[in-house]
Amino acid sequence: xxxxxxxxxxxxxxxxxxxxxxxxxxxxxxxxxxxxxxxxxxxxxxxxxxxxxxxxxxxxxxxxxxxxxxxxxxxxxxxxxxxxxxxxxxxxxxxxxxxxxxxxxxxxxxxxxxxxxxxxxxxxxxxxxxxxxxxxxxxxxxxxxxxxxxxxxxxxxxxxxxxxxxxxxxxxxxxxxxxxxxxxxxxxxxxxxxxxxxxxxxxxxxxxxxxxxxxxxxxxxxxxxxxxxxxxxxxxxxxxxxxxxxxxxxxxxxxxxxxxxxxxxxxxxxxxxxxxxxxxxxxxxxxxxxxxxxxxxxxxxxxxxxxxxxxxxxxxxxxxxxxxxxxxxxxxxxxxxxxxxxxxxxxxxxxxxxxxxxxxxxxxxxxxxxxxxxxxxxxxxxxxxxxxx
Numbered sequence: 001x002x003x004x005x006x007x008x009x010x011x012x013x014x015x016x017x018x019x020x021x022x023x024x025x026x027x028x029x030x031x032x033x034x035x036x037x038x039x040x041x042x043x044x045x046x047x048x049x050x051x052x053x054x055x056x057x058x059x060x061x062x063x064x065x066x067x068x069x070x071x072x073x074x075x076x077x078x079x080x081x082x083x084x085x086x087x088x089x090x091x092x093x094x095x096x097x098x099x100x101x102x103x104x105x106x107x108x109x110x111x112x113x114x115x116x117x118x119x120x121x122x123x124x125x126x127x128x129x130x131x132x133x134x135x136x137x138x139x140x141x142x143x144x145x146x147x148x149x150x151x152x153x154x155x156x157x158x159x160x161x162x163x164x165x166x167x168x169x170x171x172x173x174x175x176x177x178x179x180x181x182x183x184x185x186x187x188x189x190x191x192x193x194x195x196x197x198x199x200x201x202x203x204x205x206x207x208x209x210x211x212x213x214x215x216x217x218x219x220x221x222x223x224x225x226x227x228x229x230x231x232x233x234x235x236x237x238x239x240x241x242x243x244x245x246x247x248x249x250x251x252x253x254x255x256x257x258x259x260x261x262x263x264x265x266x267x268x269x270x271x272x273x274x275x276x277x278x279x280x281x282x283x284x285x286x287x288x289x290x291x292x293x294x295x296x297x298x299x300x301x302x303x304x305x306x307x308x309x310x311x312x313x314x315x316x317x318x319x320x321x322x323x324x325x326x327x328x329x330x331x332x333x334x335x336x337x338x339x340x341x342x343x344x345x346x347x348x349x350x351x352x353x354x355x356x357x358x359x360x361x362x363x364x365x366x367x368x369x370x371x372x373x374x375x376x377x378x379x380x381x382x383x384x385x386x387x388x389x
Contacts, residue, residue, distance in 0.1 A: 012274040051314040057241030061232035068202040070220040087207040095201035104194040111187035121180035128173035135166035250313035320357040336371035
């Protein structure tokens with residue numbers, strides 16, 4: 001027998017409600033001749049269904065930056081206020097930088113001096129190399145003349161002395177060039193450090209976004225690490241949801257979640273991008289971050305809005321019946337059950353509703369048949385016969 005089936009037609013004998021329902025006297029259950037009603041019935045069966053978990057959360061920007069100062073200094077200018085939109089690289093805060101500017105000017109002056117010294121060392125080396133080449137050539141020629149005894153010993157000694165001095169001068173020039181280049185490189189590094197320190201006084205936006213917090217005004221002293229502005233990135237949002245610790249391990253990165261957003265009737269499907277494993281000791285919950293789909297960018301959403309997320313965390317067996325089989329009497333949920341060929345009223349306890357089906361928590365047993373879209377004239381104890389039996 002299939003888990004869910006509709007049995008098409010039932011013949012229902014017309015009777016009246018019993019006194020318990022205030023609808024008049026009970027009918028004669030032995031009456032077999034009364035004409036009946038055509039109805040549909042549904043066989044209630046338990047079936048595997050996804051186990052769902054719902055949790056509340058808040059919409060947040062995917063990236064948020066807290067801007068701080070890396071150097072101590074008084075605030076000269078604050079170019080934005082809370083709520084302002086900013087572009088990447090836009091200057092937001094300027095700190096007083098007189099001392100750093102002076103240091104930068106000094107470093108640049110020292111760099112220029114070292115550059116000139118390096119150029120002079122290059123020129124000195126070129127001159128020393130020329131002198132050494134000439135001395136070497138002369139020395140080699142006088143060696144040949146000495147072997148032929150064409151020069152005196154004193155003349156050769158003088159040439160040899162100039163040759164030795166020229167080689168020594170070349171070595172000194174080479175060492176001077178090395179020292180000059182080292183000094184130039186140190187000066188370059190000093191300028192880079194001074195420029196970096198000066199740039200720390202120019203605080204810019206790391207990405208396009210919106211200022212959501214401002215904690216500083218002109219004249220305030222900004223200390224290193226102190227929060228000055230908070231910027232949230234413009235673009236897609238994500239839901240940050242607190243999930244009970246009992247569901248740890250049930251929600252994985254990459255899995256999907258249905259998000260019910262404020263002002264939207266239909267949910268959107270997001271993707272779990274991060275599961276923070278640390279549990280908050282006060283709430284006994286851990287944080288799950290769900291990225292919204294691209295289609296949500298066209299909605300009127302903003303960080304801070306409430307969101308409800310539904311995760312699939314496993315599978316279980318549940319009995320679900322068509323919502324059309326359910327009706328209410330006051331505050332009670334009821335269905336018509338077919339027992340031994342007669343209609344019987346049954347009180348049920350229901351749970352969640354999904355896809356036009358209602359979860360039945362109690363009141364029905366596996367295999368019982370219920371009436372779908374019952375007629376308002378149905379009464380307790382009517383004789384019924386399924387058309388396909």
